[in-house]
Amino acid sequence: MKNQIFLYLFLFTALVCMYLFVSSGNMAEANMASIVKLKEEVGTLEDSLQQSELNLLEMQYFSLENNDDALAYYEHLNIEDLTRYITDKLLETNESKGDNPLIPYEGMENDFKINKIKILNHKWILADFSDGKYWGELLIGYELKDDLGVDFTLKEHLLYARSN
Known part of the structure; x- marks a missing residue:
């Protein structure tokens, strides 16, 4: 067992x-x-x-931050964040009463204001604008002066047709 x-x-x-x-x-x-x-x-x-x-x-190819040749134009100004400075100056144009003065259209629903900004180089800016219903784009020329003032000049513009 x-x-x-x-x-x-x-x-x-x-x-x-x-x-x-x-x-x-x-x-x-x-x-x-x-x-x-x-x-x-x-x-x-x-x-x-x-x-x-x-x-x-x-x-990032077309951007001021990655363009050393364009940045060299403004290195004597000692601005820490050049892109932010120029963007802020452009957005200040939205603060005016009514439509943004750089936008050559009258707002249909509200006032046209600049929304998005892409600084291409030391001379040009692409911007998107809208009134909440209609939108378009701008090509803006700019010049940053030695006194840190910025002059903006509208080069081209377009307003998209609204589709339902």
Whole structure:
């Protein structure tokens, strides 16, 4: 009887060991498949990140901050953030009563005001304007003077047709 108990105990232990061996092999395969899948996702994300960085560099190509030649025109003025300074000066034109004086259209729903500004270089600005319902764009020339005054000159403009 004692021998049979040891035999059954040995068989039970052998079955448990075999079960653990097979299940650990399956778990190892599943983990390996997960690792391979995650590596593929990481590769895809790295490609996406690289493409996003290239897109960002492309978008920043026409900007005052990344144009050393344009910045050289104003280095003698010692303005810490030149783009912010010029943007603030342009947004000050919105403070006048009624339409912004740089916008050659009368507001139809409200007064036309400048919303977004992109400073291209040391001479030109792109700006978006709207009255809340109608919108358009401006190409503005500017000159930053030694006394830190800024003169803005409208070069081109367009008003988009409203679509329903």
